[in-house]
Amino acid sequence: MQITPAELEIMNVLWDQPGIGASEIAEELKDDKSWNIRTIKTLVGRLVEKGALTTEPDGRRYLYRPAIKRGDYQKKAAKQFVDRMFGGRAAPLVAHLADSRGLTPEDIADLEALLGELKK
Amino acid sequence: MQITPAELEIMNVLWDQPGIGASEIAEELKDDKSWNIRTIKTLVGRLVEKGALTTEPDGRRYLYRPAIKRGDYQKKAAKQFVDRMFGGRAAPLVAHLADSRGLTPEDIADLEALLGELKK
DNA sequence: CCTCATTGACTACGGTTGTAGTCGATACGT
DNA sequence: ACGTATCGACTACAACCGTAGTCAATGAGG
Numbered sequence: 001m002q003i004t005p006a007e008l009e010i011m012n013v014l015w016d017q018p019g020i021g022a023s024e025i026a027e028e029l030k031d032d033k034s035w036n037i038r039t040i041k042t043l044v045g046r047l048v049e050k051g052a053l054t055t056e057p058d059g060r061r062y063l064y065r066p067a068i069k070r071g072d073y074q075k076k077a078a079k080q081f082v083d084r085m086f087g088g089r090a091a092p093l094v095a096h097l098a099d100s101r102g103l104t105p106e107d108i109a110d111l112e113a114l115l116g117e118l119k120k
Numbered sequence: 121m122q123i124t125p126a127e128l129e130i131m132n133v134l135w136d137q138p139g140i141g142a143s144e145i146a147e148e149l150k151d152d153k154s155w156n157i158r159t160i161k162t163l164v165g166r167l168v169e170k171g172a173l174t175t176e177p178d179g180r181r182y183l184y185r186p187a188i189k190r191g192d193y194q195k196k197a198a199k200q201f202v203d204r205m206f207g208g209r210a211a212p213l214v215a216h217l218a219d220s221r222g223l224t225p226e227d228i229a230d231l232e233a234l235l236g237e238l239k240k
Numbered sequence: 241c242c243t244c245a246t247t248g249a250c251t252a253c254g255g256t257t258g259t260a261g262t263c264g265a266t267a268c269g270t
Numbered sequence: 271a272c273g274t275a276t277c278g279a280c281t282a283c284a285a286c287c288g289t290a291g292t293c294a295a296t297g298a299g300g
Contacts, residue, residue, distance in 0.1 A: 005204060006288060022247080038290050041248070046287090060296055061247055074205060075216040081201050082217060084125060085194060087132075090217045091230035096195040097202060097210045098238055108238050110211035115235065118218055118228050124257060142277080158260050161278075166257090180266060181277055 001050055003073070009033060010043050011052065011066060011073075018065035021058065121170055123193070129153060130163050131172065131186060131193070138185035141178065 003011060013028045014020070020028075022044055026037045044064060047053045055062040086092050094111070097103055103111075123131060133148045134140070140148075142164055146157045164184060167173045175182040206212050214231075217223055223231075 002286095004287060008204065035288095036290055037246090039288075042288085042290075045248080045250095059247095071216070074212070075219060077205055078213050078216045081205075084128060085197055085201075089227060090214065090223050091227045091234065092194070093198050094210065094214060094231055095234055096191070096198045098234065099195060103210050103238065107209060107211045108235060111214055111231070112235055114211065114215055114218065115228060115232055118223065122256090126258060155258095156260055157276090159258075162258085162260075165279080179277095 001052055001068070003047070003050075003052060007043050007047055007052070010040065010047060011070075014053065014064055014066050015070040019056070019063045021061050021063055025064075121172055121188070123167070123170075123172060127163050127167055127172070130160065130167060131190075134173065134184055134186050135190040139176070139183045141181050141183055145184075 009029065009032075010025060013025050017024070017028070022041050023037065025044065026035070026040050029035060029040065044053065048055055048064070052067055053064045054067045055064055057063075082088055082090055082093055094103075129149065129152075130145060133145050137144070137148070142161050143157065145164065146155070146160050149155060149160065164173065168175055168184070172187055173184045174187045175184055177183075202208055202210055202213055214223075
């Protein structure tokens with residue numbers, strides 16, 4: 001299931017607040033994206049078509065919630081990205097992130113803990 | 121400069137072997153992708169248009185080479201991906217890769233070395 | 241009740257992407 | 271010198287993407 005960047009914005013809102021309607025999504029996004037409510041409804045419609053969202057009637061409207069878990073999607077996307085971009089090797093990716101200051105000290109601490117786990 | 125997935129396949133070949141022509145690219149890709157030579161020429165043409173490749177005449181054909189460094193492009197793409205997908209946090213990405221076996225023992229060793237550097 | 245705002249369904253439309261065909265020029269084998 | 275393969279330039283075209291408009295139904299407010 002392919003989710004485009006614009007659609008991902010919608011998914012992110014719904015992963016944070018499952019079970020809201022289109023206008024609540026619009027409300028949530030209005031500061032970041034200047035999207036017309038129509039645009040949001042189109043994106044939501046496409047996500048429903050793709051099976052990425054489930055619908056639940058609520059009066060004359062629908063409430064939406066993700067049909068896939070955020071973590072599952074992230075994992076698949078991460079693997080695909082690393083494969084395409086780095087031939088499947090993760091270390092160069094992390095090196096680049098470090099180099100472009102993508103890593104905070106907190107990230108580094110997290111990674112250390114993670115590596116400790118992995119070595120076991 | 122936006123490079124699409126299909127175009128990236130071309131770039132990867134040329135980053136490995138700069139200065140070859142379209143038919144050599146096709147030769148290189150024929151095992152992985154079943155692309156018509158026309159398709160490859162179209163992709164190469166679009167990359168030249170975008171300024172991602174430079175051309176050098178060689179008889180009646182061109183030799184191509186990347187106009188941007190692989191590392192630079194990877195760095196930019198990695199940052200963009202982490203921003204969009206993980207809100208800029210790298211650690212969850214690495215955790216997902218580890219979970220989906222994206223990390224070989226060698227990767228883990230590399231990461232350890234890298235973290236050692238970063239802590240300094 | 242009547243008007244107005246809002247909803248989902250459907251439609252629109254220009255740009256991008258993947259995939260490839262056509263065409264005219266040209267090099268290469270015989 | 272002639273046919274054939276190959277080159278780059280141009281063209282094609284459907285699917286997808288971002289962005290939004292139209293429409294008919296329906297609910298909310300006076």
